[in-house]
Amino acid sequence: MPLIHTCYRIFEIDRSVAFYEALGFEEVRRSPIRDEAINVFMNMPGDEGDGPRLELTFNHGRTEPYEIGTGYGHIAITSPDLDATLAQLAEQGIAPEKPPYRVREGSSRICFVRDPDGYRIEIIERVPRG
Structure with a gap:
């Protein structure tokens, strides 16, 4: 499934x-x-x-934002150029939680942004191999 x-x-x-x-x-x-x-x-x-x-x-009729809770983590999307993606997002007022980083040496660079309701989105740099 x-x-x-x-x-x-x-x-x-x-x-x-x-x-x-x-x-x-x-x-x-x-x-x-x-x-x-x-x-x-x-x-x-x-x-x-x-x-x-x-x-x-x-x-309809909701008068306050939702509570996200402690069980939610994030969804992830990929970008071939994380710096360019973050520059485009910055032009629209969207900033990462902190600068891009690697979880371990040799891994992809990542960073997180939050949507208007506070949900976390992980952006993973996936450089095309070639």
Whole structure:
């Protein structure tokens, strides 16, 4: 059984969509859930797979942000050039938690950013081999 998507509950649709678009996601569609909520489905360009990879759920009438809890870690995406990606994100006001680093010598450089609701996103530099 393949993993098909991750779902986050969000507080503001436009702010969250703009953040994930800055990371390279594209909005695929919005689907209302009766008059209770709206699901915003997002994917990476060219990623057809089994459907959108990210589902952002906005609940109507929510008056305060969600608590993330202690069990959530992060999702991870890759970048062929971490410095260029961070420069593009900085232009949109998105800063890493700390400068890029390696977990161990010879491993990929990584860094983390947070979305508008506080969810952590790991960006892993994957330099194309050639």
